[in-house]
Amino acid sequence: MGRAPCCDKANVKKGPWSPEEDAKLKAYIEQNGTGGNWIALPQKIGLKRCGKSCRLRWLNYLRPNIKHGGFSEEEDNIICSLYLSIGSRWSIIAAQLPGRTDNDIKNYWNTRLKKKLLGKQRKEQAARRATLRKELKRESQSFMVPEVMNQKNLNYWPELPSVAAAMPAMNASTQDSNFWDEESLRSMLVKQGGRFSDDHQESNISSNVYPLDVSCTSNQDHPYSSSVNILSSNSAVSINSTDSPCSQLPSANYAVSGAGPSIYQGLEEFPVELHELVYSNNHQLAGLKSFYGMDTTNGGGNWKNGASSSGESASWENIVSSLAYPQLVSELETCLQSLPQDNSSYEDSSYLGPQ
DNA sequence: AAGACTCACAACCGCTGCTAG
């Protein structure tokens, strides 16, 4: 049983709005507000339009102080950073850009920014791929497990600009041409008190770890086993698939962090699409918290800052959980609950992320 | 000059989450 349609489809006008319709809608809303009911609004003012259509027209076009086109370099950077951090949450992104609507940003991203960024990505990855090929060739000649396959850093696509997430908020100089320079971003994050996945080898327990980090590494001694490391906001866990109750976890899920076993299956398939970069690095979430002025120590709170294009609020924790706790993580966490507390591979640590 | 193609943007569609009854 489907939901009843919000309006009589046969009797509503579709397509572009006429100036008369715009004027009617604008005049009414400016005088009376929406009355909290978009569905009833078109009837009140004699418009043969769907309520949803009226809402969209108002929010995206008629509302005061709407800016169209002419995105600045700074806005570009903010959009890119946030997209790489949180994905296509256009309303959230729009909330950071006064006068911009989610629809506008979405269109701008799809038509221009994505291409701009992909061009940059492809260049960088082509160079990286060439390096990896060389290394693989060298390693295979000596009948050894390729170094690249055992690399501690394979937990992530190593040098993604996504690390740059939230940088505009932490560093106003987003117009800096080095904005995408990974080294400078790295050092900035380190200054913020964080560290990177390739530091994991030094210590299983984080002192300053960005909130969530699910990674998989192959084991050279036991080629058919793998280990999964979780550095969440409140715990650091390492599980070996050969001896953990979590060994049944579907390997396909490992890709949640943008890497995992699939990465080994043919470097030809080295990801080039932007959406594969999104969520690939959870480090930025901490930065994003700062970006939204969240208190990272109180475990949540409201991040309503009143700037959303549609005025809604959302809980940061809800958003983060939807971003950073994909299925693998929740499955792992379920498994972890069944682990004995004295399991040497399970250790608690407090989240001491960016202070 | 005209048809083909591409791009940018407005608008629509369908799903999800929230909330009042």
Add this chain to the structure above:
DNA sequence: TCTAGCAGCGGTTGTGAGTCT
């Protein structure tokens, strides 16, 4: 607790303008 109705969101489509061949 359940359900219906609504607002809001994100993906997709339609269309007009601009560019290329």
